[in-house]
Amino acid sequence: MMGPLNGMKVIDLTHVMAGPTCTLMLADMGADVIKVEKTPDGDDTRRMLPPKIGDEAAAYMMMNRNKRGIVLDLKTDGGKKVLRQLVTTADVLVENFGPGVMERLGFGYEDLKKENPGLIYCSLSGFGRTGPYRDRRGFDLVAQAMSGIMSFTGEPGGAPAKCGPPLSDITAGILAAMGILAAYAHRLKTGEGQWVETSLFEAALVQTYWQSAIALATGIAPKAMGSAHPLNAPYQAFQAADGWIVVGGANQKNWLRTLDAIGAPELADDPRFRTGADRMGHLPELEAELAERFRGKPAAYWLEILDEKGVPCGPVYDMLQALNDPQTAARKMLVEVEHSALGPVKTLGLPVKFSSTPGDVLKGAPVFGEDTREVLTQAGFSDEEIEAFKKEGAVVCAAIDTQVEPRQGSQDPEKIAREARYRPSYG
Template structure:
C-alpha cells in the first residue's frame, strides 16, 4: 500500500538565496527543509566560499558547502554585471522571500537593495543578516563568528576560570543568526498573509550572541554581577556540571532540591543532604567547588556506564559526554531521524543532520543534496519566463554559468518540488 506524499509547511513559498558561508545559508536551509523552493544564487567564478572549505581542490566535493545548502536549487550569475543584476530583479518580482548576508550597502549599489526590490514587489520579505546589523556605528563592518562571540560577551564567560579566552566549540553566533533570520522571515510572512505587505528583516551575528546570554544578562541587570567562566557548571544551580568518573565523565543535572536528594541517595552519600554547606541551593552555589570535589571522590569509584545505570534508575537527569562519532551512534539520535541521506550527482550518498523540528501534519524533508555550481540555471530562468535565446545570450556573455548536469528533468537526488557576487562574509 502506498501512502500519499504530504506537503511540507512552506510548499509553494519561493525564496531567493543570495548568501554564502554560514549564517545566511543556514537561514535559507531551514526554510528549504520546511518545503520552501530555495534558489541558491552564486557568483560564476567559484561560487560560495564554502565550496573551497575542503581538504581537496574539487569545489563540488566540499562537505562544508553541502552541509549548509541541501534542499536548494543552484543558479550562477554575475551580480556585478548589470545584466546579471537584472536577472535577479526579474526573479525577485515573483519571489516571496529574499535572504542575503552581504555587508550592508553592497546590494544597494548593485540595485538589489530592499527599497529597489520592494518598488517592484511590495509583498517581498527581505531578510538581511550581517555582522552588526543595518544600522548603528558598526553597520559597515564585516563580521565573523569569532568577533561576534568576543563582542557579545560569550567568550568572556566560556571556558575555565583563570585560563585564556576560548570560543564556544561551534559557530554559535553564525548559526543563531540564521535561526533568528528564519524566525524573522516566518513572522514577517505571517504578517504578509494577513496584510499583503512585505517588510525588511534585519538581524546580526552580534545580536545573535547577545540574545543567548539570558542568565548572565539577568544576573547583571538584577544584581550587577558580571559573569565569568565556570567550565561546565551552572550560574544559578548546583550540582549541574560534568564530573569525572573512573573512566571518563558524566553530566549531572541535579538542579533542584528533589534531584539533589535523589543524587545523594544514588551515590550512597546521604550525609551530604544534611551537610550545612549543601542544605539548599544558595549553600551549594556558595560551596560549589567543595561540592564538586565531594561528588567527584564518589563518582571515581565506578565507570560512566555503571553510574548512568544507577542515576537513571534513581531518576537523576544525567548523560555521558559524547564526541561527535558517539553522537551519531546513539540509538536515540538514530530513532529521532537525526541522520538522513541524499544522493549527490558527483559525491554519491551524502549524510546530513536531520531536521531538529518535527511537524505532524506538514513534515520537513531532506529532498536533495546541495546543488552543483549553476546546476539549475536553465531550469530556474526558464520558469521565470526567459526564452532559450535570452538565456543563451547571457551564457555567451559570461553572465551566467551552467554545469554539464544542467539539463531538463530531475537530477539524481532531486525530490519532488513544491512548484516547480563577491561577498564580504557577514
C-alpha cells in the same frame, strides 16, 4: 516538496554560515530555495579546507542541501536582469552581503519593494543596519567576544575561550528564519511585505540570558565556570573511572535523587549543601565531594543508576558518538540524501517535526550552476536568451551527463535515471 512552507519561493543571496543556515531552515520546511552563487567560484565554503566528499567541500554540502543552485554575475547587465526577474515572483529574499553592497548593485530593499510590495527582504550582518558599528564587518569570533560569551566560557582562570560551534552564525540564521516566518504571517493577513534584519552581535547577546540576568541584578560580570551552571548545582561534568558524564542535579528534588544514587545521604544535612543557594556558595567543596565519588566507578554504572533514580544525566560524547547514538537515528537527525554527482551522502536532518506537513531532506547540495537553466526557463527566459547570458558571462550552467554508467547493482530503470550524474560545463 513537502513541508509547511510548500509554495514559498526564496531567493538566497547568502554565503558561508549565518545566511545559509536561515535558508536551510526554510528549505527543510518545504520552501523552494534558489541559491544564487557568484562567479567565478561560488560560495566561499566550496573552497574551505578538507574534508571533502568527492570533489565537494563537506561544509558546503552540509549547509546547502535541499536548495536549487544557480550562478549569476551581478556586475553584468544579464545577471542583474535575471535576478530582477526572479525577485518579481519571489516571496522572500535573503542576503548577507557587506554593508551597502546590495544598494550599490540596485537591489536594496527600497528598490525592490517598488516592484514587489509583498516581498519579505531579510538581511543578516555583523552588527545590524543601525548604530555606531553598522558599517563594520563581523565574524562569529568577534560576536562571541563582544557579547561577553568568551569571558565566561572555558575553565576558571583560563584564557578567553569561544564556544566550539559558530554560535552566533547559527543563532542568527535561526533568528532570521523566525523573523521571516513572522513577516510571512503578517503578509498573509495584510499583503504587506517588509524588511527583516538581525546580526551576529544580537544573536550572540541572546545566548547570554542567564549571564545578563546575573550581571543586571548584581552589577558583577559572571566569570568562567567550566561546565558548571551559574545559578544551579550540581549541574556539570564529572569524571568517572573510565570517562566523563554530566549530571543535572540542579533543583532540590534532583539533588536528593543524586545523593540517593551515589549513596551519600549524609550530604543532605551538610549545612554547606542544604539548599541551592548553599550549594552555589560552596561550589568548590561540592565539586570535590562529588568528584571523589564519581571517580570510583565506570561511567556506564553511574548513568544507569542516575537514570533509574530520575536524575537527568548523559555521557560526554565526541561528534561521531553523538551522530551514532540511537536517539539521533530515532529522531531522524542523521539522514541519507541523493546528491546529483556523488550519489548517497549523509547529512543532518530536520530538527522540527510536524504532524501534518512534515519537512524532509530530499536533495543534496547543488553542484556549481546545477539548476541555472531550469530556474531561468521557469522564470520565462528562452533558450536563446540563456545562451546569450552564458556568452556574456552573466550565468553559469552545469550540463547533465546522462552517459555515466550506473553504479553496480542498479537494475531499476527509474533508479538508473535518478543516478545520472551532473557535471559542470562552463560555456
